[in-house]
Amino acid sequence: MKHSLSSSSLSPGPSSSNLSSSPSTTTARTSWFSGFVWSSDKSSSVKVSNSSMPVGGDFGGPVKGKNQFRGVLLKYGPNPVQMSRLKIEKVAFKQGDYKQQVIFVGGLTDGFMATEYLEPLAIALDKERWSLVQLLMSSSYTGYGTSSLQQVAEIKRRRVGVDAKELDQLISYLINKEDSEGVVLLGHSTGCQDIVHYMRTNAACSRAVRAAILQAPVSDREYKATLPETAAMIDLASEMIKDGRKLEIMPREADPCAPITAYRYHSLCSYMGDDDMFSSDLSEDQLKMRLGHMANTPCQVIYSMADEYVPEYVDKKALVDRLCRVMGGAEKVEIEHGNHSLSNRVGEAVQAIMNFVKREGPSGWDDPWT
Template sequence: MNPSPPRSSKTSWTWLSGIVRGRSGKLENPQMTNNVNAGDVGGSVTRKNHLRGVLFKYGPKAAQVAFKTGEFKRQVIFIGGLTDGFLATEYLQPLSIALENEKWSLVQLLLSSSYTGYGTCSLKEDAMEIDQLIAYFINKEDSEGVVLIGHSTGCQDIVHYMRTNAACSRAVRVAILQAPVSDREYRATLPETAEMIDLASSMIREGRGMELMPREANPDAPITAYRFHSLCAYMGDDDMFSSDLSDDQLKMRLGHMETTPCQVIFSMADEYVPEYVDKKALVERLCRALGGAEKAEIEWGNHSLSNRVEEAVEAIVNFVKREGPKGWDDPWS
């Protein structure tokens, strides 16, 4: 979630600059990138909001494009939230440096649901495209396995994808959920939501779930009755991390993740978590439901961790280094 009120042809070397969502703040530690010069071929970062790597197609749809920094056989795949695209969070640039130092590639992918496409897509479609990307790395680049990092609604994508038990999901070694928060609980704080849930429910009953809702339901992007209901209704398809779900309901939605090493990175000042929610209690419950996931509570961190970049990178890299390589000799055994 970023809950907004929201094989290949040939690869080519490219400069990718400044494709950024507007919600992020300033990079807090720019000196991390200043020691990498444009002429340093081995480095993926040249200056702030500039990454050097490979831009490639991983599927037949126009949106199915990904950007990779680092030429390694182990990939960390970042899956953004609603309205996200390339360079969606401030920590991605320093994360690419840290992962490259550990011999990992960082991959940012575009899905059909990226940017303003989320309203006419679904978790099922996202999961299919994630599977296509992993298949690309297995078949085209002899991948030794992947790590999935979800930001916001990207966390729902990971949970849903791992439930599909798709063949390529066996190559997923680690799952990291950064800001797994409830779209439903946030949107319930908006005055128009209740009326629009009723409308969406009515449209779905009438067989019009794929038709668009009125503009006031979601001013930022067109949205179908199905996707609005999925994001906003109790036990909708996207409703996985709400504080009012029972332990049994959380287990039903998240319990299949117990076979995958999992980390929950939770921002303790997340602006999209209502004030009435006990964040510490919620994190504990989510970790239990996930089968004993490791928790990383970032004090004062906002939703995208733009104010806690170094802590975000440290938490991710330490977990990947510790859990990622286990069983890597044969990802398919």
């Protein structure tokens, strides 16, 4: 779901010399998972040396000051994404040097520091000896509308399939290069769809996912239906797909924020499109078909009861109850008066996330396969 970006930004500023560096790739490292996943020699951290700096958050914590963040910028995945003439490196920002990581997966238009609760969350995680990892994917920022152009056949036309592959590459990097003992996935808005699809793929590294948190899992379709231009744009997208032009760009009025293909628009806005996972009018069987596999993973659903992207006619309490039920009894957190990104309820957001993370880990981290 599209939302306005947080004013917080990744600003190295005076703290750039304090970025911790990853271990040298010339030293062989193994982990409990190394026999099951691939490792890329080209994946490496951006290294800013400071040999006297201790690791793990003992160097002053992940936040130096307002909008000043300490951490490591790393490249994951074997190759950059090639979009037309643009070469997009797959990078992630890791705060803290611990063996337990929370990976934040943002929504439409999101990039680094997309929500205001990430800064205090990084501090809270560091105190519990967890790292916060934020990744940039080929769909980040304005790439969400065209991110599947180069891989549409391979992923059966699912944009979230591209994101799932890149998320798997990041987890592989953390296992092979950072000796990770497992991860918790934290999705915001459309990032929740990425997590749901990733866990359905049964990719090798998905077995390292200890738990999942879905913050603001809302229906893009139901929100878009409140806009006057949507019906005509859905008809146009359907015609373009029928004519074999599913990868062509829609008119600007379809999405003023970014170029978007007919397929991607149809996926977001049409009934039972690939992205239609959290709509209130889906039947119990339809919800189970899309979300039922999440019952195999401990899950938390954080729902904002004043989410501006949920139409007023939607019974939010009934909907979140249904979502948790079809996911096998996921933990429900209702945040009264909370907006979509919880910028007005930052403390409650961090408390809910930390309570869940501390309960679902660290017991069992030595053997996440169980």
